[in-house]
Amino acid sequence: MRQAMYSLRKRVMVTGGAGFLGSHLCDRLLADGHEVLCVDNLFTGTKQNVEHLRDHPHFEFLRHDVTFPLYVEVDEIYNLACPASPIHYQHDPVQTTKTSVHGAINMLGLAKRLGCKILQASTSEVYGDPSINPQTEDYWGNVNPIGIRSCYDEGKRCAETLFFDYHRQHQLPIKVARIFNTYGPRMHPADGRVVSNFIMQALQDEPITIYGDGSQTRSFCYVDDLISGLIALMDSPEGVTGPVNLGNPVDFTMVELAQKVIELTGSASTLANADLPADDPKQRKPNIGRARDLLGWEPKVPLEEGLKMTIGHFRGMLDAQRG
């Protein structure tokens, strides 16, 4: 281990560190006193997301695509690099699979060389369109291997396989988090994800797009809670590899979410129905028993509070654009 015996400060690499979750993770790790190496190719992330960290003495940004090998010295790796919204990951599906699979191989190879812990940001999408609800980690999933979401879902599933094979074959210390829908400030405003969509539409008094009849349910975890979960998992004892579901088990229908957003923004928007996209899961809700037992973690921020903070962020962005 590179970490000096006399110091608790670690040098931590965050791939995808200029993205939504990654930038919040960089913030938290720096606040906890660590050095952060933020690695990102800026495909969906932006320099603005980490602009406030630019002059921080313990922060470093490296523009790099994880599908290529990387040789750096770090004590821990959080592997978050991967476009996460359907619009972005379907834009160049081959690159999406490469990012998950080649990215995992490269980052696992680096962790193996350094003998350091590595955490994978996996996803509830590994469960596909689940036939059980809520989803537990021992459910193997129901994924279409050839559909338009497969580049993401199967890429992430293969990355999990690689993590566990490096663990079994090379005794690499791994952590796998299965992240469920997370929202908050710095989400991409045009990524088509439901929370950002609804808020942007509501703030501009545009009709709110409800796919299908809006009875499909989703659970929403506020970003601060999610970051606490990722760090708790990274810091958990070596025997804890995961996969561990991280998300908020309280679920809402799309119509309920739209109504809450309209209420909190004071918007004049109405609801507009559109066709359901292909392979859209009808239900998604984590069972977080494992995270509670192993990490003592559960989300704390209620939807209304998290939405208010997210609305504040998007409102500020729109105000800045309007000058």
Ligand SMILES: NC(=O)c1ccc[n+]([C@@H]2O[C@H](COP(=O)([O-])OP(=O)(O)OC[C@H]3O[C@@H](n4cnc5c(N)ncnc54)[C@H](O)[C@@H]3O)[C@@H](O)[C@H]2O)c1
């Ligand atoms: N936000 C969620 O609700 C959610 C849910 C499940 C899983 N996840 C996972 O968490 C991670 C972060 O998601 P996010 O919501 O912050 O998305 P995001 O798109 O904001 O962040 C992903 C980051 O990875 C970078 N990136 C993409 N391809 C890369 C490559 N080849 N090399 C280097 N960097 C690359 C992007 O530029 C971006 O900064 C992803 O792996 C995603 O699959 C997120």
